[in-house]
Amino acid sequence: MVNIADPPDGYSGNGFFATSLAHAVGLARKNSLWPLPFATSCCGIEFMATMGAHYDLARFGSERLSFSPRQSDLLMVMGTIAKKMGPVLKEVYVQMAEPRWVLSVGACASSGGIFDTYSVLQGIDRIIPVDVYVPGCPPRPEQIIDGILKIQELAGNEPLRRRNSKEYDDLQHKYGIE
């Protein structure tokens, strides 16, 4: 069975379908997220499982991994981010083009996890804004998929002007990103 995405709300008649631009763009963005896997440790192995044949992330339109930050929509941070790694992560985030989303996978990326130590960054939200957190140490592939579905929800319902709004600018400034 071919799985086709449901159309958004709109008017349809004989040979035409009308909907708002935001809905149409949201539909396209939502179902073709290109993730950038920023896998540092254990959660990265669970991500491999997510990409594998058993869990198959391709079902949700995200099988095309983009290892170049400039062509990706979704930054998936998986694993512990040490303080030495922090600036690298921020650099990768800055290089991504808008619109961009961030998924923080696992306890370490979200809060430092069990590694409350001098060398570990206590959550990546100290250096970059995060859209969705996935708990678990490491989360099961189902949870990672759930996180991606949550990102899809955000991407599908995002107003077109959000990225130009003052609130969004303020958020970026808060993290020192121009």
Added chain:
Amino acid sequence: MFTRKPDLDNIIVNRLKELFGDDFYSHEFQYDMLSLTVSKTLLMDIMGYLYEDSFFKYRFLTTLCGIHYPGTDKELGVVYHLHSFTHNHRIRIRAFTEIGDLHWPTATGLFPTANWMERETYDFFGIIFDGHPNLIRILNVDDMTDFPMRKNFPLEDQTREDKNDSMFGR
């Protein structure tokens, strides 16, 4: 369990006593391993002898690590684990130094593998290995000034604000 070889242990102990004298080292048996405590000045001579000698052939450096006993006169130490494949026998060699005198002889001449292990020990404990080809920090950030594995260095991240110490009786 490693196989204890009491004969070999005795040969090592006696031979080292003959060569280096009683004053410079002591030995004990910890579980299944012979553990020698030697002075820093003789360390390389003893390891070199055990490496070169055609009978012993302790030519595999299993691991090397630092240790910190705060409040004693010989605070910092380095522990070597050597392995002789010929005899399938392991020994442990320990040496200690005062906190004021951090210089230490390097083992990179004997074992190339000591390169990173000594960098790690420098990174964690601040022991300066003289003659090391490239003694810079390896695991921690380069601009760190402390040596984190010393007992007086705090473990926890100091920038966290969400912890209420009174809840933990601290």
Added chain:
Amino acid sequence: MTEPLENIISANADLVSGDEHREYNTLNLGPTHPATHGVFQNVMHMDGELVVDTVQTIGYIHRAFEKLAERRPFYQITPLTDRMNYCSAPLNNLGWHMTVEKLLGINIPKRVDYLRVIIMELARIGDHNICNSVIGVDSGALTGFVYMFQQREKIYEIYEEICGSRLTTNLGRTGGLERNFSDKAWGKLRVFLKEYPKVLKEFEKLLVRNRIFMDRTIRVGPISAERALAYGFTGPNLRAAGVDYDVRVMNPYSSYEDFDFIIPLGTNGDTYDRFMVRQEEMWQSLSIIQQAINKLEKMDDKETYHADVPDFFLPPKEQVYNNMEALIYHFKVVMGETDVPVGEVYHCVEGANGELGFYLVSDGGRTPFRLHFRRPCFIYYQALPEMVRGSMLSDAVLTMSSMNVIAGELDA
């Protein structure tokens, strides 16, 4: 970035050799390059496509395991060992338990030993499985990865039946295992033993005599036995160079002396040999698991899953609620009231990457005074510049993946 590349290079200038009249390019590989399978940085000096030298920077995932271990009771260190080599977590867990048991002088029943052997060999299969299929991916054969990873899911399922967790297993307790194998676990294990050889055979057909794969891997990243020993290699990487050192045989632990298996050896120490050694080790592990099952079936005892050490082994939960003695022991274990001997102990197991050692210094307290992990990755990864010098860049990537460098183990 933490430091400009020029500084790193000039700091390591004495390591870089070469003719100063030639022009070299500098290429930065990492710390998050997809081809490195982990976070470590290589600044490579290139003469065209040839690698002249590489300067390694590690520590991008330094989590301070050793410091953290000094604050945790013995039984709470198991989760830390999980996260070291996360591709084969049970091996690390059980290695740690054996270290503590050695310190405490606990004798483990044969049945527990055999159960542990099954788990450890499963973990070894799982680890080699990833490593070899990733060598395939790096040489351009993604198919093998998809096949093999599906079997790794089966191993995960067995773990789940044994301990309830998939990847970071936190498996076993001081003195034994946390529970007996369930019937479901035995069933899944049998199915795995039946199915896995077929898949492994298929995987071998895909790669082993594949001309492209052979051309990409033979004589790539070689190391001689002498240099490998000098660099402290252990495990499959050392055996690929032709040294028959295996902790399971040299210093048997967990009743490995009862099993009959072959240590595969390579001759050239190149990427192909490392691949083949791992491949053969998977077959041997399957045979060891089968032998262990046969031995267990012959035993009358089907219940023992831990040694009788109430001072260190948590009593079953249902007894804690109903039984006075169990409650007392539960508190004693959790609060760390039992005396621990003072002493130093070194124990090592044959991890998936080599000799995984634990050097534990106990001062009698409930936490270790000092705990040092001998992490095989950390020790052999420093040989990379020597192994890739003069080879092509794409071969350097293959060499790196065939060494199976796990970032968590590398950086502690």
